[in-house]
Amino acid sequence: MSDRIIIKKYNNRRLYDTQSSKYITINQVSEMIKDMKEVKVIDADSEEDVTAYILTQIVLEEAKSKKALLPVPLLHMLIRYGDNILSEFFEKHLQKTIENYINQKSAFDEHFRKMLEFSTELSGVAQKTMAEMSPFKTFMNMFSYPGAPSEKDNEKDKKDQD
Numbered sequence: 001m002s003d004r005i006i007i008k009k010y011n012n013r014r015l016y017d018t019q020s021s022k023y024i025t026i027n028q029v030s031e032m033i034k035d036m037k038e039v040k041v042i043d044a045d046s047e048e049d050v051t052a053y054i055l056t057q058i059v060l061e062e063a064k065s066k067k068a069l070l071p072v073p074l075l076h077m078l079i080r081y082g083d084n085i086l087s088e089f090f091e092k093h094l095q096k097t098i099e100n101y102i103n104q105k106s107a108f109d110e111h112f113r114k115m116l117e118f119s120t121e122l123s124g125v126a127q128k129t130m131a132e133m134s135p136f137k138t139f140m141n142m143f144s145y146p147g148a149p150s151e152k153d154n155e156k157d158k159k160d161q162d
Helices: 024-036 049-064 072-126 134-141 150-162
Strands: 005-010 016-017 020-026 038-042
Touching: 005 072, 016 024, 024 049, 038 049
Parallel strands: 005 038
Antiparallel strands: 005 016, 016 020
């Protein structure tokens, strides 16, 4: 079974999933993509690849429901310069830029998660007093003077106060 799902687009705007042998909606195509599946959309009559058109339609539908996708000045620039200047940028640079952003964001999120785990572990260790840690306890006892209250005396005093 192929990783790519072939979808046929008919003149009546209906979409047919050839893998599951049923008609689907454009929202279902969007869900397939969000589920990390690759889709290829073919015009049923001409057999032309219309994937870019359908994917653009999905993006525009999602932008319509959110009231905006791209800033208005950028949209003006897209219309004004269209294929001339921007097509090379979109083909060569935009995809890589977004991929790099996603990778950097994932790496940052993972690093932040590790820092949180480390700080949680560290706070547990910090709650122990130096007197409770055996290497420090011996070291600290070297500085006590004869007749100084011992730990046992301190604990007894605390119990007496309660």
